[in-house]
Amino acid sequence: MxxxxxxxxxxxxxxxxxxxxxxxxxxxxxxxxxxxxxxxxxxxxxxxxxxxxxxxxxxxxxxxxxxxxxxISMLFQEHNLFPHLSVAQNVGLGLRPDLKLSGEDQAKVEAALSRVGLAGKGAELPRRLSGGQRQRVALARALLRQxxxxxxxxxxxxxxxxxxxxxxxxxxxxxxxxxxxxxxxxxxxxxxxxxxxxxxxxxxxxxxxxxxxxxxxxxxxxxxxxxxxx
Amino acid sequence: MGACAKPVNRLAKPLGIAALFVVAVLVLAPVLALLSRAESGGVSAAVWPAIRFTLLQASLSAVISVALAVPLAKALARRAFFGRGLMISLLGAPFLLPSIVAVLGLLAIWGRSGAFSDLLALVGLGPLDIYGLNGVLLAHVFFNLPLATRMLLQGWQAVPAEHYRLAAQLDLAPRARFALFDAPVLRGAAPSALLVIFMLCMSSFAVVLALGGGPKASTIELAIYQALRFEFDLASAAQLAIVQLVIGLAAAALAFHFGKASRFGGGLGAPFQNWDRRRGPMLLDGAVLVLAAFFVGLPLLAILAKGLEGLTALPSGLWAAFVVSLVVALVSTVLALGLSLALARLIEISQRGGAIELFLLLLLATSPFVIGTGLFILINPFASPFALALPITALVNAALALPIMLRILRPALSRVRHDYGRLAEGLGLSGWARFRLLTFPQIRPELGFATGLAAALSMGDLGVITLFAPPDVQTLPLLMYRLMGSYQMEAAAGVALILVASSFGLFYLFDKGGRGAGA
Structure with missing residues (x-):
């Protein structure tokens, strides 16, 4: 409640x-x-x-x-991603705010990205994605934050x-x-x-x-x- | 109330307060030392000529620079021509040019045995003499005409294009155009340009050291230098420094009153579309632009030409001086960077941020020379000030760079906070991780630009070091000045070229490092 x-x-x-x-x-x-x-x-x-x-x-x-x-996880209208970090890093912030990700963490990031339909896009920078894809990245991060x-x-x-x-x-x-x-x-x-x-x-x-x-x-x-x- | 906690990094506030304390002590302790040493009972009669000359040359420099900048900025604003971008870059060069190098370039063009004197000799006229007020004004206009032009140009470019289209449609008379566009721009930009240039010229020591001198052309700072170096008269030096401080603070207070000065490095993009095709104004603008290009460009070319010749006559001790200059520049840049980041953060998170900022800017309006004099008096009872020449130079150069850095970094930091602050807080990104993952990559271009400016300015500075340096210690600018003092002009020109290359090189490396990320 x-x-x-x-x-x-x-x-x-x-x-x-x-x-x-x-x-x-x-x-x-x-x-x-x-x-x-x-x-x-x-x-x-x-x-x-x-x-x-x-x-x-x-x-x-x-x-x-x-x-x-x-x-709480919150998704804003815009500016949900850091433009200078890769898609995987943006999602990884949901697990470790200092981005010191273990191999297991990286597997979780990849799994979350596949869940939102962005498998294989982890290395891209946000500006290479469409507006809808960017919000999917933010969703993947919310998913990992649990x-x-x-x-x-x-x-x-x-x-x-x-x-x-x-x-x-x-x-x-x-x-x-x-x-x-x-x-x-x-x-x-x-x-x-x-x-x-x-x-x-x-x-x-x-x-x-x-x-x-x-x-x-x-x-x-x-x-x-x-x-x-x- | 108070149901939400702002997760400010626990270290940010103590660090910021420590930085504020350092700056306050760095400025106020010397001022107190000066007050304790200065003899009470009015300003001694010998000081008046120096005060008069300081005010005279600074006011004239400001007025001439701004007056000449009006037609130049206007021409740049309303004409599109090949090389316009190059011209605007050229106008940025004097800001980074070490003043002692500029003096050498000006002497090569306007000096007794310079290019113009040679030309005049052909028609049987005597050589030009640029020592004294003339020379000081010439050098100050050389430095500040470009600055004033850039400040005014920003004003003209802030006028919306639609207004000009409207004026063209209505076919407004020149008088109406002036009232509509030019008068408001000048009212907005000219007072702050005048005051900024006045303050810069008040404390431009190297130019006056090289071109002034004698009882008729001696500024307060030059008098301080003479009192300390030649007469070791601490009481008069202190008294002079206090006079300099009071005038500087008054000018700074006026500058605040007239609002924000221009942003350095702001957008100076395309000229507006000009529908005026009348012959007269076009010729006039063309003439102004050509004259300005020669005025700024010729000394630069002379520095290059003489410098290349001088490379064969490089003096011994050059590389030692180069290393000293480089180390001092890097140390002062790192100091200024650390202080300005801590202070910017404090201004951002503190309830009294505005008051802190104002306090800082007032502190830093104190001339570096005044701080240097105070430090000299402060250190003198305990240790030889001459032994501490380099650390003090680095410290004072850091104080000099601090306001420029704050001015560049503050807007960048607020932008990051505005765009990504909540996201970072929501994710628990704080402390070092926040700086490493968010702030640094986002402000990297501004960081590169600011550190580049600080390093280049420190590299080329010839100020406090002259008060402290023993004969066997020298920076590149000091080496150059000493060579000029013993009339080894060829060697000085060679050193000048190395010095310019190092200053511009440092700026280029830092600035490029900032852009490298391409974020």
Whole structure:
């Protein structure tokens, strides 16, 4: 169980409040207008910005934990890879932050790369890859880190619709294999319908408690109707 | 609040504070030593001419450099021509050129037995005399006209191309164009250019040492040198150094007031498309460009030509001086690099980063000569300052390079932090691993450029070393100066060529090392 207790984030005139519990081992989509605070919420969970209130994972508080010590892997919209390190090194950072990889570690890196469909690309530099392939590298790294919570901040927003759905399916498959808890920020309702079990709506300074996806779209709230333009 | 912990490397803060302490002691201890030695009760009458000449030559140098830079920068900004890139590179050369070498080149062109005097003799006119104010101004304009031009050029190139297109469409009159484009650029760039050049000329010791002299053309720094070296009068030296310090701080405060000075090495890309095809302005721009190319280029060619001749007359002691210079340059570069990395990190993570930066820049506005004088007085009771000539030179050169390095490295470090900070923190990349795997590869080009500048400047510096060096210790610039002092001009020219080659070579090697990664 991931519990957000009286969470409040204040940045200048921007405020976001959240108080909810998220079920483990499933995908929750975070939906809402841009500028509403979706990314801010994830950034706070990952430990990058200050907030009041508390976050609990399986009963343990995350208070005061550095980002690397949290049970969390986060994928950003861009800049997920270091451009001067090879694909394999970028993935290897998930095992050893100082990159002192044993032979066994290197085998794990290669296996993770095959899992995301990039077998044999380990020696390439990121700039030789397409946008979709780069995000696959970041996914391979998340796979190796074996953290129970995955936060995805629209990492596929720049991809075409076909490729985006393909990537979402890959993510969902991998998540199910690891039994991870996935929070996916998106502004596309079809993404949520495609892989999410529940939806959290974020808008007007408030993150609303999760609603099962089918119910969420069947009986849209006032805010959601405004967002969808219906 | 406080639910998130910033995983700052535990060592970063103590290291940064230690570096700040080192710099503060390095600057403040000499200043305190000066204050303790200077006699109270006003500035002695003998000092006034030096103060007057310092202010006069620095102001005139600044005004002339900027005034001449206006037509030159304008011509470079609005004309596309073959060799424009080369011309802009040529304008970068004087910055790396050791000042004593430049003096030699200027003497070869403008001196009593230089090329122009020979030409004048053909029509029966007397030889030129460039010792005194004329010569100091000539050398300072040679160094700073290019600098001012680059600063102004950046201003003109910041004007969006659309504005020029609009002006062409509306067929604005020259007066309107001036008010729209030129006046704002000059208002923005000219004050800081004037102040930067004023400060550089205030403390340009080597030029005045070689071309000035005598009671009529002696700067404060030259007076300090004479008081220390010839009269061993510590009290007057201290008093002079304090005057120099006060003027320097006042100029620095003004410079801050007028905002940020230019970035060195910024984009000086393509000229804007020019639709003005009128004959008059085109001829005028052409003439300005040709004159400027000759003004900057001829002394450089003279250095090369005379230097090649002089290679047959190289003095003994050359290679020893070369090794001394190289070691001093490398030590001061490493020192400056370590200090600036630690300080840049401290400025980044500290709550009072802005205040620390300002404090540092003010500290470093102190002239190296003032620091040197203070160190001399500080060391004198305990050890012979002459025995410590080289370590002190390396230390002072490091202090000299520090602000330049900080200025180049700070933006690069913030960029890395902005782009990859969160990713690195999320992955637990910290400490040495973070530097090795992320920071170093990312800032490598800036690191190469900054260390190259520091090494080249230290290699060519003729400043504090003159205060301390005993007769048997010399760097390449000092060897050159001593040869010039004993009228061995051919040997001096040969040494000059070796010195330029070493300075430019060091810069090239470091800069290339930075680009090598191709990241």
């Amino acid at each position: 991931l519990a957000l207790e009286n969470l409040e984030i204040v940045q200048g005139s921007f405020r976001l409040a959240a108080d909810m519990q998220l079920k483990p081992n499933q995908t929750t989509a975070i939906l809402g207008p841009s500028g509403g605070g979706k990314s801010t919420l994830l950034t706070a969970l990952a430990g990058f910005i200050e907030h009041s209130g508390d976050i609990h994972w399986q009963g343990e508080s995350l208070r005061g934990l550095a980002p690397a010590k949290r049970p 953290k129970p919570i995955w936060l995805l901040d629209e990492p596929f927003a720049a991809l075409g619709p076909g490729l985006r759905l393909e990537m979402l399916e890959l993510v969902e498959e991998m998540r199910a294999e690891q039994g991870a808890t996935l929070l996916l920020v998106t502004h596309a309702p079809e993404d949520a319908k495609h892989i999410a079990a529940a939806v959290v709506f974020v808008g007007a300074g408030q993150a609303y408690a999760p609603v099962p996806t089918t119910a969420f779209f069947a009986k849209p709230s006032k805010e959601l109707r405004a967002y969808l333009g219906k």
